[in-house]
Amino acid sequence: GAVVSQHPSRVICKSGTSVKIECRSLDFQATTMFWYRQFPKKSLMLMATSNEGSKATYEQGVEKDKFLINHASLTLSTLTVTSAHPEDSSFYICSATRDRYNYGYTFGSGTRLTVV
Amino acid sequence: AQSVTQLDSHVSVSEGTPVLLRCNYSSSYSPSLFWYVQHPNKGLQLLLKYTSAATLVKGINGFEAEFKKSETSFHLTKPSAHMSDAAEYFCVVSEGDDYKLSFGAGTTVTVRA
Numbered sequence A: 001g002a003v004v005s006q007h008p009s010r011v012i013c014k015s016g017t018s019v020k021i022e023c024r025s026l027d028f029q030a031t032t033m034f035w036y037r038q039f040p041k042k043s044l045m046l047m048a049t050s051n052e053g054s055k056a057t058y059e060q061g062v063e064k065d066k067f068l069i070n071h072a073s074l075t076l077s078t079l080t081v082t083s084a085h086p087e088d089s090s091f092y093i094c095s096a097t098r099d100r101y102n103y104g105y106t107f108g109s110g111t112r113l114t115v116v
Numbered sequence B: 001a002q003s004v005t006q007l008d009s010h011v012s013v014s015e016g017t018p019v020l021l022r023c024n025y026s027s028s029y030s031p032s033l034f035w036y037v038q039h040p041n042k043g044l045q046l047l048l049k050y051t052s053a054a055t056l057v058k059g060i061n062g063f064e065a066e067f068k069k070s071e072t073s074f075h076l077t078k079p080s081a082h083m084s085d086a087a088e089y090f091c092v093v094s095e096g097d098d099y100k101l102s103f104g105a106g107t108t109v110t111v112r113a
Helices: none
Strands: A004-007 A010-013 A019-025 A032-038 A044-051 A067-073 A076-081 A090-097 A111-115 B003-006 B010-014 B019-021 B023-026 B031-038 B044-050 B056-058 B064-068 B073-078 B087-095 B107-112
Touching: A004 A090, A010 A019, A019 A032, A019 A090, A019 A111, A032 A067, A032 A076, A044 A067, A076 A090, B003 B087, B010 B019, B019 B107, B023 B031, B023 B087, B031 B064, B031 B073, B044 B056, B044 B064, B044 B073, B073 B087
Parallel strands: A010 A111, B010 B107
Antiparallel strands: A004 A019, A019 A076, A032 A044, A032 A090, A067 A076, A090 A111, B003 B023, B019 B073, B023 B073, B031 B044, B031 B087, B056 B064, B064 B073, B087 B107
16 A cells, blocks of 8 residues: 555656646545655755645745646645756655654655756 | 764675664654665655654564664664665654654665675
8 A cells, every 4th residue: 555656757858848747646645745856866855845735835945936836636746847947857756645653655756857 | 853864875785794774863852763765766665664663663675773762873774685675775754743854865775796
């Protein structure tokens, strides 16, 4: 149990276009979902926390107009990178939790975004 | 505030020998502690978690970790390394009612044949 599906696993887009990444909890309802960014050979950096039906809470320094997060249901959160630029190229990972004490956090398999 | 320090950025072991990955944490409240493993270009997989129950936690693939409050440590061990254990390992902490996770910088494990 506790599977999180992230799609796409890899995407290449042109500079100036927008890209949407989906994160789905397949077998549980996720009260909270998180979006992380990971640079090569680095740790994960939390970008934002989203709760179903409410606005995402962004970490300091993360542009909310550039990284749009929607958590429309208890099983789906999306991250849209708007007007992407090469510096947005990175590995993006989502995670979801329903009850961290008993179930912890489940991570998606990540999305490699390359902006050319 | 919570934080995690992984004391080794890189650990190299021979196959069949023990693995020790060191992690120290700082937390104002009773923390929840996790170890995750990440293989190249993959997401994170939970190895084990501590949430104020038994201080010796057994995880998947033969890994275990011991929570030592007096030393503020949560070191990860495995008695016998396997080639498939080569990966990046993250020690992670969360505290109180805050759902946010704080990640250590990661430890890269290489396993020599």
